[in-house]
Amino acid sequence: MIEKKSCCFVCFFMPERKIMSTVITRFPPSPTGYLHVGGARTALFNWLYARHTQGRFILRIEDTDAARSSQASIDAIFEALEWLGIDWDEGPYFQTQRLEIYREYIGRLLEAGQAYYCTCTPETLAEKRKQALAAGRPVGYDGTCRERCLPPSSDAVVRFKTPAAGTTALMDVVRGRIVFDNAEIGDFVIQRSDGIPTYNFAVVIDDLTMGVNTIIRGDDHVSNTPKQILIYQALGASLPTYGHVPMVLGQDRTRLSKRHGAMSVTAYRDMGYLPEALINYLVRLGWSHGDQEFFSVAELIEKFDLENLGKSAGVFDPEKLLALNFEHIQACDVADLAQRVRPFMVKEGYDVDAGPDLQKIVATLNRRSKTLADMARDAYFYFQETIAYDPAAAKKFLRPVVLDALRMLLGELQQLADFSEPGLEAAFKTVMDATGFKLGKIAQPVRVALTGKTASPGIFEIMDVLGPGRVLPRLARAIAFIENRAAAAGQK
């Protein structure tokens, strides 16, 4: 029978959240590169659960692999977490600063006879492994040094004394009960000969000493878990609640890596995604709340639980993320969006303060932008001094047939008192009535005059935002352009 522990228990029986034992979760990245979306999702699950239960969230940097760890990676991880808005209540702790603590616990295990020194050489071990493989026996350590009571030495590792028989069971909130044979586990190394603890040992000691009682992590850790449970038990400690969530896969259904395109969290920031959109997407990949697709961060904190975590791996779909980003952009008010899009406009090279009102610009673009970068790019015509005509657009719409209409429109606009949408519309109406042209016939040439292209926000909107100071000269220039064109044609 699958037993599931979850926050629903807490929420159901203790709606006021007067919880006896505070939930303590953690995120323990290795600083061996940027924070990628898969790691961010794990961080999110832990952070959300801590916030949901009003518990605590700890950040711990697992930097014992000196060769692969770097300060640059640590900084990159902080940067990504900060952008996502993931804050921590404790830490960051660094494993390299906790070596004494690990040694102390190694000592305890040694004293209690639950661990021992082993001096088997890698060569012998490899040879024995080969033989075991050939004989079809488990490839774990054969126990040569187990009862030898060896003293510490520079070439000795410390092994954990795993019970030779029996089983170790993991009660997982997402997968139920998973049982492992102790014989398969064998006596594993908990401290290398250089005195550095192995991953499985350090993790347990850290979680134990930090009071972590809820561990949500990728299911690539499932096979490590029985070893960790054995250590908890040897230390007489109570087990944390485990929840192993499935991996995030690339489009080709293999594990996420660089070749799947942009995978770092900050890359999405730089492409103009909203952190709340990435969060929404990542959390929904592997967790659900009925049919709901859109969640604000506050809503996620309110609704996130362990009960509804899925157990099959999910493919990262950039298209869906993009669609969600669009929705989150729609959910932002223009003042907020204006602030957020500003750096992207600066990156485009616009002199933002010299342009029209930023909020008014944003109001014309937000309904049609999937990213902040799109919005900044599409705002070009608000900032360019002289509009470059797209050749095809100019050829099709800046033609002599509309010359009179444009001249008349320019005249109307020059004496227009109310340069706002209703006023502009009235001016167009006058020209339409006089020429018999439909709106489209006039609007397209004007659009090209104003933006250089055939696609843009509504013509009255952009004229309103641009204002007479920009509209009139651009119109005049388009008229001149057509006149020149007509003259050139006439000479042929």
Added chain:
RNA sequence: GGUCCCAUCGUCUAGUGGCCUAGGACGUCGGCCUCUCACGCCGAAAACACGGGUUCGAGUCCCGUUGGGACCA
């Protein structure tokens, strides 16, 4: 190779034995709206991996097969 896990539309998912003629979302396709492009709206195609059980009844439970994945090597 050993151990463990997973399996519903192309993708993310709803579904916890009858409410399933399998629902939603992204994407795709068609239409409407329209000053362009978008938005929006309407509609369509699209899935329970396979085979055995259990049961009055199975997407839902059990076993096997196949396929994928993780870890250890």
